[in-house]
Amino acid sequence: MIAQLRKRHVYIWCLLAIFLPVAIIAAYAVIPAQVTDRLFLRELPDALPEQLAAYETEDIVLRLRGDKQLPNKQLEIILAKPLVSASTLVYVTNEAPKGELTSQNLIGILGPKRVYRLTVPATISSKPHIHITLYDALKAKTIHSIHLQL
């Protein structure tokens, strides 16, 4: 290697030695508090007995289920076709969200075509309106916005 080229290599690696640790730390620091991958349920919980509300299209079926003995409710999602989004997050709120969705409202993640049963906390399911947002995490955009009335 010629001296000029060697010098160029040394400068590049000195720059990388400064820039990359900063970038890695910064990216690590902004990881969401509730990491979505851990929301992926491997075991399917049993369906709660009572159907409280439903929404149905050719591609997707949503059913809100409950049990009088339990404070939390259950959102059953049946994917009849795979979603276009490869990593879809499920958020529940009482009203249609106006700003950015927070991790407090995140209840699950959808992947391949199958049945999902996600827990809807009593703080939200105790009210008469539930708004469900299916959000494409990779493209950072909402793909379904569904309002259910109990």
Added chain:
Amino acid sequence: MSANYQPVLWNRQKKIYDSLMAGGIALYLLVFTSLNALFFPESTAETLIIRAFGTLAFLMLHIILLIGPFSRLNKKFVVLLYNRRHLGVTMFVMAAVHGVFSIIQFHSGGDTNALVSVFASNTHYDSFIHFPFQILGFFSLVILFLMAASSHDFWLHNLSPKVWKSLHMLVYLVYVMIILHVMLGVIQVESSPWLVGVIILGFIALVSLHLAAGIKEVRKDIRPHKLRKEGFVYVCNLEEIREKRARVVTVGKESIAIFKYDGKLSAVSNVCKHQNGPLGEGKIIDGCITCPWHGYQYLPENGCSPPPFTEKVATYDVLLDGKSVWVHPKPYPDGTPVTPVFISKLQKI
């Protein structure tokens, strides 16, 4: 080294190297697939392909970037440098499988063209946390394609070594973009401390080895020289040069290799015309200085490649005073014959 262009100049060493590489790739894919089936049974086939080939390409990029400093620090690794291009082209193919499947999986199901979707689906270009990490992978793949497509000596000759080397040094930009692609992509979703640990370990290994190799080489460049009145520069004692090997001295911008062979001394430029390889780290084979990187050859007396090859390097005057070897740092034009200095029997003792 070839007088005409051939796709690959196969030899036994390259066949062994490529067989080991293919075996390593097959083993990695088998182990990755088995572990994935065990720990992530819910993964789809597409996800498995994307992850297996993505991690494989990432690992291969690290190996490629480590070969350079390893070969500077220990000459035993030069053999890996010799065949690094095959590894680079294969790494591009692995990265392309990852990229193509990712675009199909994540961008082909909508009503927008899949390639347009890569750029238009997430437009948070002003945000660090939501930055569209896919485009970092996309541009890395474009650079890797250019590097793989231009890896043959045909392009080296036609683009010139300077342009070719500049293009291939974009691999460092690829490394930065891939680190960010991983950190802003999969790490944000999975937050695996193991994966982050592996990235940091790889980074530490790359930076420390590159800097260690660079410092070792720069020290040689800035070593002070004893000057004589006639402009000659002291190189070393005659006994410090092994038979059919060289001693390298750097004076200003000139890096000169002084070879000892068959009772003679000759000096040529240390920089191979092929890819700026260090001729002084090679040896004389069949009467020719042979570059350790890709085997380009030059005659020590005139710096010319033996016919039918046409490469030429600069030559220099050598002086032997007792057992002290001196070289004049002013180069003769490439390929100029210079009478070698003969070592007398007395000097050999």
